[in-house]
Structures are given as structure tokens and as C-alpha cells.
Amino acid sequence: MAGVSDRRxxxxxxxxxxxxADLLGQLAAEGRGGAxxxxxMPLGPEDRSRLEQVLAEGAVKASIDAGGPSEIFETxxxxxxWARHRNEAGDTVAEFIEVTDCPxxxxxxxxxxxxxxxxxxxxxxxxxxx
Amino acid sequence: xxxxxxxxDARDVTLGEYLAARGVSRRAFLKFACSLASLMAxxxxxxxxxxxxxxxxxxPSVLWFPFQECTGCTESITRSHTPxxxxxxxxxxxLDYHETLMAAAGHQSEAAREQAMKExxxxxxxxxxxxxxxxxxxxYSCIGGQTNLSWLTEAAKGAAxxxxxxxxxxxxxxxxxxxNPTGARAVSDIIKDKPIVNIPGCPPIxxxxxxxxxxxxxxxxxxxxxxxxxxxxxxxxTIHDRCYRRPFYDQGRFAKTFDDEGARNGWCLYELGCKGPxxxxxxxxxxxxxxxxxxxxxxxGCLGCSEPDFWDKGSFYRPLSVGQWGNAATxxxxxxxxxxxxxxxxxxxxxRQDKIAKGD
Numbered sequence: 001m002a003g004v005s006d007r008r009x010x011x012x013x014x015x016x017x018x019x020x021a022d023l024l025g026q027l028a029a030e031g032r033g034g035a036x037x038x039x040x041m042p043l044g045p046e047d048r049s050r051l052e053q054v055l056a057e058g059a060v061k062a063s064i065d066a067g068g069p070s071e072i073f074e075t076x077x078x079x080x081x082w083a084r085h086r087n088e089a090g091d092t093v094a095e096f097i098e099v100t101d102c103p104x105x106x107x108x109x110x111x112x113x114x115x116x117x118x119x120x121x122x123x124x125x126x127x128x129x130x
Numbered sequence: 131x132x133x134x135x136x137x138x139d140a141r142d143v144t145l146g147e148y149l150a151a152r153g154v155s156r157r158a159f160l161k162f163a164c165s166l167a168s169l170m171a172x173x174x175x176x177x178x179x180x181x182x183x184x185x186x187x188x189x190p191s192v193l194w195f196p197f198q199e200c201t202g203c204t205e206s207i208t209r210s211h212t213p214x215x216x217x218x219x220x221x222x223x224x225l226d227y228h229e230t231l232m233a234a235a236g237h238q239s240e241a242a243r244e245q246a247m248k249e250x251x252x253x254x255x256x257x258x259x260x261x262x263x264x265x266x267x268x269x270y271s272c273i274g275g276q277t278n279l280s281w282l283t284e285a286a287k288g289a290a291x292x293x294x295x296x297x298x299x300x301x302x303x304x305x306x307x308x309x310n311p312t313g314a315r316a317v318s319d320i321i322k323d324k325p326i327v328n329i330p331g332c333p334p335i336x337x338x339x340x341x342x343x344x345x346x347x348x349x350x351x352x353x354x355x356x357x358x359x360x361x362x363x364x365x366x367x368t369i370h371d372r373c374y375r376r377p378f379y380d381q382g383r384f385a386k387t388f389d390d391e392g393a394r395n396g397w398c399l400y401e402l403g404c405k406g407p408x409x410x411x412x413x414x415x416x417x418x419x420x421x422x423x424x425x426x427x428x429x430x431g432c433l434g435c436s437e438p439d440f441w442d443k444g445s446f447y448r449p450l451s452v453g454q455w456g457n458a459a460t461x462x463x464x465x466x467x468x469x470x471x472x473x474x475x476x477x478x479x480x481x482r483q484d485k486i487a488k489g490d
Contacts, residue, residue: 034174034175035173035174035175036174037168037173037174039168039169039415040168040171042372042374042376042414042415044374064157066155066157066158066160066161067154067155067157067158067159067161067162068158068161070161085161085164085165087420089420091420091421091422092421093161093165093168093421094161094164094165094168096164096168096174098174104160104178105157105160105161105164109155109156109157109160111146111150111156111185112155112156112157115150
């Protein structure tokens with residue numbers, strides 16, 4: 001990948017970026033992406049800096065409060081998302097790079113939609129009894 | 131009616147229904163499942179499948195028996211000052227017996243135990259912490275007038291599976307240390323006809339137990355185990371394999387005292403007795419206290435507490451020696467160059483420590 005350092009102290013970052021490129025190509029061609037678990041690799045500070053430099057924030061950023069704060073943003077490469085999940089104590093519990101058109105975690109969950117619908121109908125029935 | 135920590139009707143709903151009733155959204159539960167999948171080294175895509183499977187599962191009855199233990203394992207697993215997703219472990223199960231946590235005591239608690247065993251015969255999970263005393267026919271450790279040995283053999287008959295929590299239950303631990311006055315034994319030394327998973331550590335990392343339970347709820351089986359009965363997802367690699375100080379080991383940069391330049395620069399602690407090269411656990415990746423740190427990161431070598439008989443293998447502060455911790459192949463899990471380097475460093479460090487001891 002042109003412009004990406006191949007120094008030993010950013011070797012993990014380089015490998016991850018190559019994997020992302022492959023997944024992005026797969027997503028573009030076949031509609032099937034994937035995810036990379038950043039906590040599965042012993043990233044050093046240089047690796048992390050390199051990843052943050054290359055995969056900078058793009059146009060979309062979301063904050064979610066579900067069992068603690070989570071932050072998901074699309075990077076400058078559309079289809080490449082960076083997700084950081086923390087628990088209520090603020091500890092990082094998971095961190096992924098997702099290659100997808102929309103991360104699963106951003107989507108409303110089917111059961112929550114059904115519960116929300118039932119709740120809204122109850123509210124309307126209470127507010128405006130027929 | 132004996133006391134129980136969980137209302138009777140809460141056991142009849144699925145885990146998803148139970149959590150929803152407590153205000154935990156499906157999105158929060160999805161995050162919990164994905165973080166567990168990450169910790170268990172499962173592909174990220176499995177997290178979604180785990181969330182779906184676990185939400186449909188019924189909460190299993192769990193009986194936790196304390197034998198020759200210090201309560202450190204319970205302390206580790208319950209150590210949560212603020213509500214966290216990890217604390218959901220107690221939402222995932224129906225903890226029907228736990229002497230430290232349950233409100234009941236005395237005859238009421240024993241009645242609760244017997245009722246749970248009867249109602250869930252063949253289906254409950256049996257968690258044991260502490261070793262099993264076998265000396266004097268088990269008289270060295272008794273609860274309610276019964277030996278731990280008899281409790282274990284009786285309860286194991288109706289258990290779907292047994293989880294040995296901590297090094298004492300997994301391998302005998304500190305009570306088994308020389309001269310082992312109580313005849314302490316591991317759970318697996320006593321029970322031979324039930325699936326047993328060992329979660330060693332002194333204490334064990336809390337999320338390992340959560341991961342094992344999640345695997346059980348998702349797949350209905352215990353996770354894949356190594357030859358010592360430990361879940362490979364958490365005990366598949368040595369501390370040395372994943373240690374952030376590994377580059378210093380490879381470069382031959384070792385701290386020689388706890389306050390020298392090497393120590394201050396965070397160099398390898400091999401010469402100060404670190405047992406990381408021969409210890410399998412997740413401390414270097416999962417870490418402790420919500421991912422804050424682990425012994426090596428805090429400047430102290432690994433004690434090897436998740437390995438059998440670690441108390442009887444010599445000083446924590448002398449470098450690994452082939453004779454006590456295994457053979458060259460064991461120590462040579464890393465590159466051959468690293469082994470030679472480590473062995474030379476160990477020899478030099480032992481000579482240096484002997485000189486200090488003599489006052490030279």
C-alpha cells in the first residue's frame with residue numbers, strides 16, 4: 001500500500017490496513033465485508049498512532065449509550081468504521097474495525113423496535129382514548 | 131419456604147426477557163456479547179450469533195460450593211464497584227447457592243441447596259472454589275457437619291457440568307503446597323465421570339468465568355479445553371507470547387533489580403523471576419481491574435499462579451530454571467534465539483543473586 005510505513009514498530013498496523021483494503025474490495029464487489037478485533041492483537045503505541053492517522057474520522061460519527069458509552073465513526077474511507085465500546089465504568093471492553101455499509105450496532109434491534117411500537121401505541125391509547 | 135437470591139418466577143423466563151425486564155436494551159446486550167466474543171478470541175461475527183442464542187436461553191441453576199479456599203476467587207469475580215456489563219454474569223445465571231453472597235444462613239441455606247439440587251437434577255452447573263481435603267476422610271474441611279468431599283461427590287451426581295474456579299479447585303493450589311497437611315486435591319482428582327472445566331488463577335480473571343458461562347448458554351457445551359482442562363480461548367497462549375515487554379526480551383534488555391534503569395524503562399523482568407514464558411493465562415491481554423494493568427505492567431514478574439503447583443517450584447524472584455518449571459522444550463516456546471538468550475540471562479542473574487545473598 002503506497003505511503004504506509006513498513007517500519008517494524010508499525011508492522012501490525014500495516015498488516016491490519018492491508019486486511020482492511022482486502023475486505024473493502026470484497027464489500028465493493030460482493031457486498032460482503034467483515035470485522036477486525038483490535039484487542040486480538042498486541043498493538044504498540046506506534047501501531048495505534050499509525051492506524052488513527054490513516055483511518056481518520058470521516059463524515060459520520062455516532063455516540064451510543066447502551067450498557068456504557070460507545071463511539072462509532074466512519075473513517076475517511078467509506079465503508080470502514082471504527083467502533084469503541086466502553087462499560088459503565090468507562091473501561092474499554094471491545095474495539096473493532098468494521099468493513100460494512102452500516103455497523104450492526106448502529107441499527108435498531110428488532111425486539112426493541114417491537115417494544116417501542118407497543119409502548120407508543122399504549123401512550124397514544126392513553127392520551128387519546130377512543 | 132427457604133430464602134433464595136432470585137425470585138422463583140424469574141427462573142422461568144429466558145435470559146433476554148429477564149434482562150429486558152431489568153431495563154437492559156438489546157443493543158446493550160449485543161455489546162456485551164460482542165465484547166465476550168472478543169475476549170474469547172472468537173470472530174467478531176460470532177458476537178451477534180451469541181447475543182441471539184443467549185437471549186433465548188433459560189438461565190441455568192448454578193450452585194457454588196466453597197471448599198478449602200480464601201474467598202479470593204469470589205472477591206475477584208464480584209469485584210465491581212459500579213454496575214458493569216461484566217457484572218451481568220449474575221444475571222446470566224440463577225445463583226441458587228453461594229455462602230458469601232446469599233442472605234440465608236445455617237439450616238435455611240442448606241435447605242435452599244437441597245431444593246435447588248432436587249429441582250434441577252441433571253441440569254445445574256456446579257462451581258467449586260477451593261481444594262478438596264481428603265486427609266482424615268475429609269474431616270479437615272467441613273460445612274454443616276458434612277465433609278467437602280461428601281458434598282462434592284453427592285452434588286456431582288446431578289450436575290450437568292462442573293467448573294473448578296481458581297487454582298485451588300483446579301490443581302490443589304496453596305492448600306496442596308508441600309507438605310499438604312490436609313491431603314488437598316483438585317476437583318478433577320475426585321470426580322471422573324462429569325465434564326469439568328478448570329479456570330485456574332490465584333485468583334482467576336473474572337471475565338473467564340463469564341466467557342465459559344456464555345459459551346455454555348450459547349452452544350450448550352463447555353468450550354474447547356487444553357490438556358490441563360483450561361478453556362483454550364483464555365489459556366491458549368503464554369503470558370510471554372502476548373507480553374508487551376517481549377521486544378525487550380528478544381533484544382536482551384532485562385531489568386536486574388526492581389529499581390534500576392531497566393526497571394524504570396520497563397524492560398523484561400525475566401531475570402527478576404518472571405514466569406511468563408511457562409504460564410498460560412490472559413493477563414497480558416485481558417488484564418485486571420477492568421483492563422487497567424497486570425503484574426508485569428506494574429513492574430513485578432508473573433508468579434505463574436495459573437499453573438499446577440506454582441507454590442512449590444522455587445522462588446518467585448529467581449529466574450526460570452529448567453529443573454523446576456519443566457524442560458528445555460517447555461522453556462523454548464519462543465524462538466530458539468530467545469531461549470538461549472533467556473537461559474544465559476537466567477544463569478547470570480542467579481550468579482548475581484547468590485553473590486548478593488552472601489554479601490559480596
